[in-house]
Amino acid sequence: MSQTQVIKVTKDTMKRMYAFYDKNRINKNVPYTDFVAQTGTTTITAYTSGKVVFQGPDAAKTAAKWGNSVPSKGKRNSSSKKNTTTLPANFSQLSVLGSDEVGNGSYFGPVTVCAAYVDKTMVTKLKALGVRDSKELTDPQIVQLSSVIKELIPYKLLIVEPEKYNQIQPKYNAVHMKVALHNQAIHLLLNEIAPTKPEAILIDQFTPEANYKKYVRSEQNQVTEKLYFITKGEQYHVAVAAASIISRAAFLEELDKESKELGMKVPSGAGANSDKVAAAVLAKGGIALLSKYAKLHFANTEKAKKSLQNEIGLNRFL
Template sequence: MSQTHVIKVTKDKMNQMRVSYEKNRLNKNIPYTDFIAKVGTTTITAYTSGKVVFQGPDAERIAAKWGISTSSKSSKSSSTSKKNNTNTLPANFSQLSVLGSDEVGNGSYFGPVTVCAAYVDKDMVAKLKALGVRDSKELTDPQIINLSTVIKEIIPYKLLIVEPEKYNQIQPKYNAVHMKVALHNQAIYLLLNELAPIKPDAILIDQFTPEANFKKYVKSEKNQVTEKLYFITKGEQYHVAVAAASIISRAAFLEELDKESAELGIKVPSGAGSTADKIAAKVLEKGGMELLSKYTKLHFANTEKAKQLLKK
C-alpha cells in the first residue's frame, strides 16, 4: 500500500537533500516547493516551509534517512482526511456570495509574489463560470491574461504585488508562510473595507498552511480578519471566487515577469529550476548582486548556484 510520510527539516538539512536528490529531480514548477524528486516509485516533495513529503511504497524507509516522520498515513486515510475537510464548508457553498483569495509566485525565483482577494456575489457565480473562470492551472498564459482583464471589469478585487526588491527587505523578518499570511490578511481586509456595507457569506482562503498556523501568524498583524474564514486546499474547486483570485494573481505575476524580461533584455523564467540558475548567472555577470536583488528572491538556493556557474 502507498504510504505518505512527512518530516520537517532545517535549512541546512534541506540543502543536503537538494544536493542528494539532484539527479532524481523532476522538472516540475509547483508553487511553494523547493524541489520534487522521484526515487524508484517514491515521490519526494520538498516545500519552502521546510516540510518534506514522501509518497510511495518505500516512503518510510527513504524518509527515515532524513528524520523522524511527523505523520504517517496510507493513501486511503489521506483521501478520507480530504473529504472531512470539505465538510467544514457551509451547505451549497459554491452558490454563496464568497470572498476568495489566492497567491502566485512564492515558489518562483524570479518575479514577485502576487496575492489577490476577489469577491463574487451569488448572482455573478454563473456568469463567471460561463466565461470559463476555473483553476488557472487548466488555462494557458494568454487565456489567463485575457480572462483577468475581463474579471477585473466585473467583480470587486484587491491585488497586492510584492516585487523582489521589497520581498528581499521583508524576508529576513518574515518566513515564507508568515509573509503569505500577512498578504492574504491585508488583501482581504482592504477588499472588505471597499465592499462595506456588503458582507460576504464566507471568506475562503486557498490553504497553504494549517488553520492554526495561519491564526498564529495573523495575530501579529495590525488589521486582523478573523470572522467567516474557511481554509481548504484547491479552493478554486469549491468556489469560483478563489478561481478568479487565482487568475488575477497569475496574470499579474506573468505581466511582471514580462516586465523583468524587457528591463534585463533576457527572458526570465518562472519557477526555480536549472534555467533560473543560468539566467541568474547572466544577471550577476551584468550587474552583480545589486542587480540580481531587484529581480529575484535572494534567499532561494538558486543564488548560490548562479554564483557557482559564474565561476566556471
C-alpha cells in the same frame, strides 16, 4: 484509468531526465520543481528534492524507466494534508470573498496575492466565461480572462516585487509573509465593498488553520470572522478561481516586464533554468541587480554564484 506513481531519483538521473524530456517540457508554475513535462498521456513533475511524480494511465510504465516507487510512508504523509474544513451547505452558490496567491515558489518575479468578491448573482456568469482553476488554463487565456474578471467584480491585488520581498524576508518567513498579505488584501477589499458583507471568506489553504491564525495575530487590521481554509479552493467557489487568475496574470505580466528590462527571458519556477539566468544577471550587474528581480534566499542564488565563479574564476561580481 489514471494513476499516480512517485519515485525518488539521484541528481545524475534528474539531469538525464531533464535532457531526455527537453522537447516535452511545459511552462507551468509549480513551486520547487526542476521541470514539468507532458509525454503522451503522462504528466511528469520533477521536484528539486529528487522526487518525481508521474500522473496518467501509463504513469507506472513511464516511471519504471527511471527508478523504483517511494515507500508507502510518503502516501501516509500526504493523507495528513487532506482538508479538514467543513464548508456551509450549497457553498458554491453563496456570496464569497476568495483569496489566492502566486509566485511564492518562483525564484524570479513577485509574490502576488488577490482577494476577489463574487456575489451569488455573478457565480453563473463567471463560470460561463470559463473562470476555473488557473492550472487548467494557458497563460494567454489567464491574461485575457483576468482583464475581463477585473471589469466584473471587486478585487484587491497586492504585488510584492523581489526588491521589497528581500527587505521583508529576513523578518517574515514565507508562510508569515503570505498570511500578512492575504489578511491585508481581504481587509482592504472588505472595506471597499462595505456595507456589503460576504457570507463567507475562503482562503486557498497554504498552511494549517491554527498556523494562519497564529501569524495573523501579529498583524494590524486582523480579519478573523467567517474564515474558511481549504486546499484547491477554486474547486469549491469561483471566487478563489477568480483570485487565482488575477494573481497569476499579474505574476506573468511582472515576469514579462523583468524580461524586457534585463534583455533576457526570465523563467518562472525555481529549476535549473532559473540558475542559468541568475548567473547571467550576476555577470551583468552583480548581486545588486539580481536583488531587484529574484528572491535571494532561494538556493538558486548560491548555485548561480558557484556557476559564475566556475565559469569565469572571478569573485568581483558577487
